[in-house]
Amino acid sequence: MRRIDVDLAPKVTQVLKNADRYHQQYYAVKTFGGPSLHFHRRALGLEGSVSSTARIELIYGVLASWGMHRMGKGGSKMLPFDEFWTSLQAATAKVTRARSIDPAVMSKDDWSVLESIFKTIRVMASKTSVVGNSKVMAHLVPNAVVPVDREYTLKFLFRNGNITNDLDKEWLLFRKIHEEFFYPIANDRTFRSMAARWMTDQDGWPWDTSILKVVDNLVIGAMK
Numbered sequence: 372m373r374r375i376d377v378d379l380a381p382k383v384t385q386v387l388k389n390a391d392r393y394h395q396q397y398y399a400v401k402t403f404g405g406p407s408l409h410f411h412r413r414a415l416g417l418e419g420s421v422s423s424t425a426r427i428e429l430i431y432g433v434l435a436s437w438g439m440h441r442m443g444k445g446g447s448k449m450l451p452f453d454e455f456w457t458s459l460q461a462a463t464a465k466v467t468r469a470r471s472i473d474p475a476v477m478s479k480d481d482w483s484v485l486e487s488i489f490k491t492i493r494v495m496a497s498k499t500s501v502v503g504n505s506k507v508m509a510h511l512v513p514n515a516v517v518p519v520d521r522e523y524t525l526k527f528l529f530r531n532g533n534i535t536n537d538l539d540k541e542w543l544l545f546r547k548i549h550e551e552f553f554y555p556i557a558n559d560r561t562f563r564s565m566a567a568r569w570m571t572d573q574d575g576w577p578w579d580t581s582i583l584k585v586v587d588n589l590v591i592g593a594m595k
Contacts, residue, residue: 375544379547382527386556386586386593387556393592393593394585394592396593397591397595398578399595403578407433407437410436412580414430417573430510430511431455433506433510434494434503434507439494439506448495449496449503450495454493458491458492459492462492469481469484470514472514474557482546489508490542492504492507492508500536501542502520502521504545505518509584513583513584514581514583517549517584517586523590523591527590557582569585570582570585
């Protein structure tokens with residue numbers, strides 16, 4: 372079965388039913404921290420204010436600290452910073468518009484804006500876009516985008532982390548993941564109340580930086 376045909380509703384139900392347990396599991400496994408957390412929070416402006424120029428540099432640093440750039444011959448590779456910077460400059464107006472998006476009331480125009488940003492960003496040297504671009508967008512517009520990951524997001528939802536390198540197909544995958552899984556959970560009234568409580572305790576739950584990032588943490592907790 373193609374991913375586009377997979378029904379994600381059972382996964383939504385699973386996460387909502389087990390949200391508290393998955394949240395505990397995420398924080399019980401001390402896998403993430405150090406520069407990964409520091410640059411993530413700095414890029415979001417949660418650890419001191421940053422200028423727009425500094426934020427772009429911090430986002431670039433986040434991806435490196437999250438394992439998106441490996442030294443040597445093997446592994447994933449990011450493009451030089453100048454190429455990344457140039458692509459973001461072309462998306463500036465759309466990013467500003469996207470910051471007002473509310474996943475509870477998505478319009479055709481909202482999806483068009485996200486698609487434009489997704490297809491404009493260039494950060495990875497490979498032809499695969501959905502992982503790197505979503506991680507960039509999750510820091511530019513955390514209200515509307517989650518950092519998609521092969522190991523957690525894709526394996527949890529589709530049982531494998533394989534990606535077809537095609538920008539149009541990757542956009543459809545990006546949209547399906549958000550529209551059919553992350554947004555329904557984030558829009559659930561009971562869940563929103565629970566997530567809001569967690570986000571008020573940034574010392575205890577420092578990775579709970581937005582409603583959508585909380586959902587992402589639960590996916591990781593489920594996989595752990």
